[in-house]
Amino acid sequence: MGLLHYSNFPICFSEKPGIPQQPFIISSTKDSCVVCWKPPSSDGGAKITNYYLEKREKKQNKWMSVTTKKIAETNYEVTGLIEGFEYEFRLRVSGVPPPTLKWQKDGHPLQFGPKVVVIQEDVDSHVLHIRETLLEDSGVYKVTATNSAGTASCQAKLSLPARILTKPQSVTVEEGETVRFTCDIDGEPAPTVTWIHESRTIVSSHHIQDLTTLIITGVKKEDAGSYTLKLSNELGSDTATVHISIRSV
Structure with a gap:
């Protein structure tokens, strides 16, 4: 996958209308209230077609629209409130075209x-x-x-965070054979690529081809073990680990 x-x-x-004045409550019941406001001092040169009235419980972060319908007037009855809760209201406006x-x-x-x-x-x-x-x-x-x-x-x-798209596969070989580990990577900025053999960073340049290919020629017993590819950039990192096993002859 x-x-x-x-x-x-x-x-x-926004079409640059002014900011509506602070909404205020003119009446309330145990589960509703009527919110009013004055229109902005400037409509930005275009008719205001809709007010967006939002509410949230006091000390909460999430704002929610009080209705999915258009509000064309400068007042609205908000229903479905819970008695004993404190609410805050705010307004946005939109214009045409x-x-x-x-x-x-x-x-x-x-x-x-x-x-x-x-x-x-x-x-x-x-x-x-x-x-x-x-x-x-x-x-x-x-x-x-x-x-x-x-x-x-x-x-x-x-x-994009650094990531390995296709990972290399573990292999079992005989001594003297050549092993090639290849993978596809991406990331922007370009990730830093590091190959590690049994906790030791591989620095020999003739083993590494195009950063994403590790070649080991004439495999010896000491080449057996785990190999880890590490990628990193400022947005994230990714790793993949494979193994070389030496087949007994």
């Missing part, structure tokens, strides 16, 4: 498909979703949003 990795870049754009988004990778138009998709979480939040990330997916991703109110952009760099 292959390794499965997901990368997400949340990108949020929605922006046109342009996505790029390393300065070139981004190619979309089953592997790379954009998910719109709400009216002003989009997530770039990349499945089964490989070395070729690393790079700088940029999105530019444009509408009549102006243009905004942001970017993020995708780096």
